[in-house]
Amino acid sequence: MTAPEQPSGVPVDTALYQEIQHFYGRQMRCLDEARVEEWAGTFTEDGVFVANAHPEPSVGRAAIAAGARKAAALLAEQGVQRRHWLGMLDADACDDGTVRARTYALIISTPRGGQAAVHLSTSCDDVLVREDGQLRVRHREVRRDDLRPE
């Protein structure tokens, strides 16, 4: 369950770069606001979510929604608001029709009545495809900086 081999690509154009930024702005809000079905819908039906913090990838929207639902319940119980920032976007349009989008991800955590702080710093490597006119994530790999191998 590793990421597909990288096809050759060219930097995305202005419109697509902006569209990816906008897509991420909407997508991560779904996660942070616990709209888990909408969140899962930003992945393809067979979308894969790989994380170096997880023993196994989540495969398919149902699994991706289930993971988000569990995380959201825990955060609600703890009274913690998370915000996922994706930034420093680098993106290529590939000859297989996909878009390879690489971002830095910064997760900010704020307990109710408490101090906001950096929770995690990660990288996020996406394979994006277009379905019904919308960008969707077919494959996402998130690597926490603290868990990288020696």
Place this chain on the structure above:
Amino acid sequence: MTAPEQPSGVPVDTALYQEIQHFYGRQMRCLDEARVEEWAGTFTEDGVFVANAHPEPSVGRAAIAAGARKAAALLAEQGVQRRHWLGMLDADACDDGTVRARTYALIISTPRGGQAAVHLSTSCDDVLVREDGQLRVRHREVRRDDLRPE
């Protein structure tokens, strides 16, 4: 003094998305560099600034400038540099001619000679209008994550 009802809208196009990013880049610098009149000028004359940390909204440029001047004086006295980052922009062009722009806002604080740190994490919901060719904020609502209700 609640935000107006949300009209229906469509995602902004490439040029407007970028223009909003650029607007925020300039606007928040005015605040962080204590150029309070310029800061107030990025709002409409009757602009409204609502914050869940403030008992009352600031209404109009004079009130918005006064609030910024007071905050800037306190920070200068404390020797603290603040930086407001707005990101993860999601924006719609609405049928009433306004733009609804939603961002995450992260405030970084650095005391002179000290350690930079996250000060606050908030959301920022703007109603933007165009006046004399320039984007301006007609209504801004900032909600600190730590102060959200149970």
Place this chain on the structure above:
Amino acid sequence: MTAPEQPSGVPVDTALYQEIQHFYGRQMRCLDEARVEEWAGTFTEDGVFVANAHPEPSVGRAAIAAGARKAAALLAEQGVQRRHWLGMLDADACDDGTVRARTYALIISTPRGGQAAVHLSTSCDDVLVREDGQLRVRHREVRRDDLRPE
């Protein structure tokens, strides 16, 4: 060795604003992934890097690469991953053909097995030029917020 006088300019257009964002996304990855020759190649051959944390500017690609190599070796030894976020871009196309790009820079630091945190908050003022179709940095001035003068 101060920054050149500011020529007059106009806000960059949509395509150039996006191109600068994309350039920074790629450029800072070179630094954070210790690809120091590529990093140096994002500056002009005679590029200048000024920082209020450094006693002297780094002048030319060889010096810029050497500085990055030394920093990367130290971070590798310490087991620390750095990520440089540039954001809140404000940019003008100037009548001398250069682009003046101002960003906020946030440096996140994560020790292996440890807690991610804000390392530094700075401003970053660039003079960009186009060479062989690519944006390059001719002059960069980074000012750490903690080191600003009284």
